[in-house]
Every structure is written in structure tokens, then in C-alpha cells.
Amino acid sequence: MSGTRERLLVVCPGRGTYNQTEWGSLLRHAAGSEWLARFDARRREAGLPTLSELDGEMPFRQSLHGRGEHAAPLIHACALADLLAIDPGRYEIVAVTGNSMGWYIALAAGGALEHEEAFTLIGSMGLMMQEALIGGQLLYPWVDEQWRPQWSRRRELLALIGRLHGEEERELYLSIELGGMLVFGGNEAGLAALSEALPPRERFPLRLPQHAAFHTPLQREVRDAARERFTAAPFRAPRVPLVDGRGHVWTPWSCDPRALWDYTLGEQLVAPYDFTAALRVGVREFAPDRIVIPGPGATLGGATAQALIQLGWQGLDDKAAFQARQAEDPLLISMGIEAQRNLVVG
Structure with missing residues (x-):
């Protein structure tokens, strides 16, 4: 592929991906960054521990770090650090999708929300769902x-x-x-x-x-509160196509921002999220050379590989075939694994 950039489908991670083993990974990749300082300042103003404090000073406790208002923005920030590190000279991101909460990160990664706006949405939704904690x-x-x-x-x-x-x-x-x-x-x-x-x-x-x-009718109360709190104003057509939790594609040239808001704070909250369909559409419509999962961690890798096996993508038909291909020339890059991260960073 000399002289051309490889095509990437980016798959953004959801809740449950920042755990004990991921503690410290944000500061390892983003310490000193101007955007992390802004995120920290916003949380300090809100009376919340900063992401830097959670990731570096407060020993990991599931009861603390796993809470929605902390876990969600930590995962967003780790993913952002990885996305910013991908080498644009060698790789072109042709589409973005995500799993569950990863849809909000995908909105930012694809340019439908600015990262500051996504940070507000992600932190607020994490807090609203934690306070309600329905089911x-x-x-x-x-x-x-x-x-x-x-x-x-x-x-x-x-x-x-x-x-x-x-x-x-x-x-x-x-x-x-x-x-x-x-x-x-x-x-x-x-x-x-x-x-x-x-x-x-x-x-x-x-x-x-x-x-x-999440993604069931039990979240109707959270959905209604979110629609009252957040307007469609910050939403815009993405710069990169987005594949949502139905397999629907939102393109830069045909996206209605209000419809995108309506899905994100409507159906997406109370109906099943079909991550498998999102991957199916992503690989079939955009023909990526590789699939990249930004951090933290690598827990989404197994589910992604299972979906690719169901599709028979690149001839994959079982776990052994996937592992053999990964050892030879990885098709699926989990940036939470340092050796794989190094394959795509600038």
C-alpha cells in the first residue's frame, strides 16, 4: 500500500472498559495536554474530582471509579488521547462507530459534537444514569x-x-x-x-x-430528562460518517443534526443497541483495512472479533483463525494494548 493511507474503522468503547488494570493509562498518554487541563478545570468547577486525580492520585476503587459520572468521562478522555495519537499521514479514518456509551464518543470522534460539548454530554448522562440507577x-x-x-x-x-x-x-x-x-x-x-x-x-x-x-424502556425517565436538558444546538453534520446502534449511517452530506440529536437522546436510550449491526455496516460500506478500538483497555476486542467472525470478514471463521491473523498482521488493533497502539501512533 505504498503511497496510500490505510483505511480505518474506529470503534469507540463503552462503559466497563476502565478498570483496575487501566488505572494510570490516561496520564500515561495525555499528561500535560491542554485539552485534559480544560477537562480537569471543568470538573473542578463542578466540585468533582478531576480526571487527573482519579487516574493518578486516587487509588482505584470500583465503587468510586466505576460510578457513571467518573467512569464515562475517564473512558472518553482515554479514547480521545488515543484518537489524537493516530498517525494521519499513514491512516485515514473512513467511519466511526461505538458500543453503547461509545456512541457519544463516536459523535465527537466523527465531528458531530466538539469534544468540549461531548465531554459535557458524557459526564452529564453518566451522572443522570448513576443517580437514577434504574435496573x-x-x-x-x-x-x-x-x-x-x-x-x-x-x-x-x-x-x-x-x-x-x-x-x-x-x-x-x-x-x-x-x-x-x-x-x-x-x-x-x-x-x-x-x-x-x-x-x-x-x-x-x-x-x-x-x-x-441501558437501552431498554426502563430508561424512559432518563431519556425525558436528557431531552429537556440538552438542546439540538451543538449537534452538526459529522466530518466523518457515523454508524449508529441500528446500523444507520449519518454522512457529512446528508445528516439532519436535529434528527441526530433526536436519535441520540431518544431511541438510542430506550431501544436495543445493535453493536453487531453497526460493525456489519461499517465493514461492508466502508471497506476498512483495519479496525481500531481506542482505549482504555481491550475488553471490547473479543466482542468485535466475534462479530467479525459472524460476518466472515477477511476469511475469519473462528477464534483460532482470528488469533493466527492477529499474530501475523493485526486486523483489529486495540489501542489499550501498548504493542498494538504503537502500530498506529505517529
């Missing part, structure tokens, strides 16, 4: 150990939540289509019944700590 989320795989699709298992899981929902005041919904896993959202009664009904499999079923029932 929770539970994760369960439907692929086999080699990440090959088991479609009958997927159908059985969806049928199970259909049977449990509505009984004994249980509420259960599909929350996120996450590669080879399904994320379910529901109230406590629903999640308890689902956890009991699912056959144990390694560490699953896995309850996600400090997560509300």
Missing part, C-alpha cells in the same frame, strides 16, 4: 468456545427472556447485541430470575457492576 445489565454468551455462532442458543436465550418478562413483576429486555454475547437489561426481579435460569458457563451469567438497564 441493571447481565451478560451471557451465545457463541461456542471458538466464537462460532450457535444460532439455536441465541434463539433460546431470547425466548427465555420473553417467557420471564411480565411474570411476578419481572421486566427483562434485550439491551445490546454485543458480538457473540447478549446483554440483557431489566429490573432486579427480572435479572434475578434470568440469572437463576441461565446455565452457568465459565464466569457467566455476568452481572455488570454499577450499570443501569
Whole structure:
């Protein structure tokens, strides 16, 4: 590919990606940056610990760092540090998508929101969801150990939540289509019944700590409050195409900013987020050479690889084939892994 830039699809991470092992990664990559100083000043004015303090001075505690008003802006800042480090001379970002909260980061990465505006939106939504903390989320795989699709298992899981929902005041919904896993959202009664009904499999079923029932009707109250608080004014057509949680593409030349606001603070909050569909559209419509996941961490890599295996992208058909290709010439670059980050930074 001499003389041409490689095409990248950027996949922005969601909640749950900043954990003990990621503590310190923000300052490692962004200490002294002017934009981080601005973010810190904004949080100081709001009476919140700064991102630099959370990442460098306060020892990691899940009960603190995992709270929405801290976790969400930390993840945004880590992703921003990585995005700014990608070498524009060698790589062209042709489209941006994200998983769940990663959609807000994608809005900034694609230019539909300025990073300051995205910082406000991300921090505020994290706080609103933390204060409401309606319901929770539970994760369960439907692929086999080699990440090959088991479609009958997927159908059985969806049928199970259909049977449990509505009984004994249980509420259960599909929350996120996450590669080879399904994320379910529901109230406590629903999640308890689902956890009991699912056959144990390694560490699953896995309850996600400090997560509300995102992308389900249980978030209607948060949606209504967000629409009152945030206007469509800061939204604009993106500079780079965005693929949302339905697989819909928002292009620089055809985007209605108010419709983008309406989706972001409307359907996106209360309907299932189809991360798998977003990836499918991203790779088929924009033909990237590689897929890049900015930090923190690398937990989204497995789900992304599982989705690519379902698509048969670049001949991938199971976990072993994916790992062999990664060892030879990585198609999927997780910037939370330092050796992979070094492949794309300037």
C-alpha cells in the first residue's frame, strides 16, 4: 500500500472498559495536554474530582471509579488521547462507530459534537444514569468456545427472556447485541430470575457492576430528562460518517443534526443497541483495512472479533483463525494494548 493511507474503522468503547488494570493509562498518554487541563478545570468547577486525580492520585476503587459520572468521562478522555495519537499521514479514518456509551464518543470522534460539548454530554448522562440507577445489565454468551455462532442458543436465550418478562413483576429486555454475547437489561426481579435460569458457563451469567438497564424502556425517565436538558444546538453534520446502534449511517452530506440529536437522546436510550449491526455496516460500506478500538483497555476486542467472525470478514471463521491473523498482521488493533497502539501512533 505504498503511497496510500490505510483505511480505518474506529470503534469507540463503552462503559466497563476502565478498570483496575487501566488505572494510570490516561496520564500515561495525555499528561500535560491542554485539552485534559480544560477537562480537569471543568470538573473542578463542578466540585468533582478531576480526571487527573482519579487516574493518578486516587487509588482505584470500583465503587468510586466505576460510578457513571467518573467512569464515562475517564473512558472518553482515554479514547480521545488515543484518537489524537493516530498517525494521519499513514491512516485515514473512513467511519466511526461505538458500543453503547461509545456512541457519544463516536459523535465527537466523527465531528458531530466538539469534544468540549461531548465531554459535557458524557459526564452529564453518566451522572443522570448513576443517580437514577434504574435496573441493571447481565451478560451471557451465545457463541461456542471458538466464537462460532450457535444460532439455536441465541434463539433460546431470547425466548427465555420473553417467557420471564411480565411474570411476578419481572421486566427483562434485550439491551445490546454485543458480538457473540447478549446483554440483557431489566429490573432486579427480572435479572434475578434470568440469572437463576441461565446455565452457568465459565464466569457467566455476568452481572455488570454499577450499570443501569441501558437501552431498554426502563430508561424512559432518563431519556425525558436528557431531552429537556440538552438542546439540538451543538449537534452538526459529522466530518466523518457515523454508524449508529441500528446500523444507520449519518454522512457529512446528508445528516439532519436535529434528527441526530433526536436519535441520540431518544431511541438510542430506550431501544436495543445493535453493536453487531453497526460493525456489519461499517465493514461492508466502508471497506476498512483495519479496525481500531481506542482505549482504555481491550475488553471490547473479543466482542468485535466475534462479530467479525459472524460476518466472515477477511476469511475469519473462528477464534483460532482470528488469533493466527492477529499474530501475523493485526486486523483489529486495540489501542489499550501498548504493542498494538504503537502500530498506529505517529
